[in-house]
Amino acid sequence: MKISKELLDELLKGVERPEDLLGDAGLMKELKIKLVERMLGAERARLRRGQRSFAFPAAIDPPRRSSFTWWIDRRR
Template identity: 50%
Template structure:
């Protein structure tokens, strides 16, 4: 599979030197943070949907909902990137792609480039995330 030229053109709009791609505020770092946040939000959506499917009982607290986000700094081959990790009201959400307490995120740059370089469809990306992280994500990713 290949990249759609329009997508590449959009990503590289304003590119002038390698720093724009690989530097501190470069495309790769921004893309990494954006993809991680999308995955986290998809995980939260799945988590809340699974809880909604459970029958209500008197001894259970009220239905769980989103409760904003917290900032987290992840470190990897791209340097450091700050991401927003979604929270739930009951504090039960346990992310898979970036676990609680995890700060190192090695090898993700290569995985991102692999996904995009192959021009993967949404279903292909979902399958890849399932293979890599064992997490099912919705089409919202």
């Protein structure tokens, strides 16, 4: 995806110091929050429709037991 110069100019309009871009209340943090909210909203909408957008890989097979003893047993 290509980001236009006009969009960058609009986003950077209020940035005057490095803290405005990278600080705790900066543009990067705000962008990250908004992007995650948008992605989670889309995922919730898919789940409401009964669709899954991803599947767990075979390497992340959840344990079949209800406790953490499976992890302890593997370490022995």
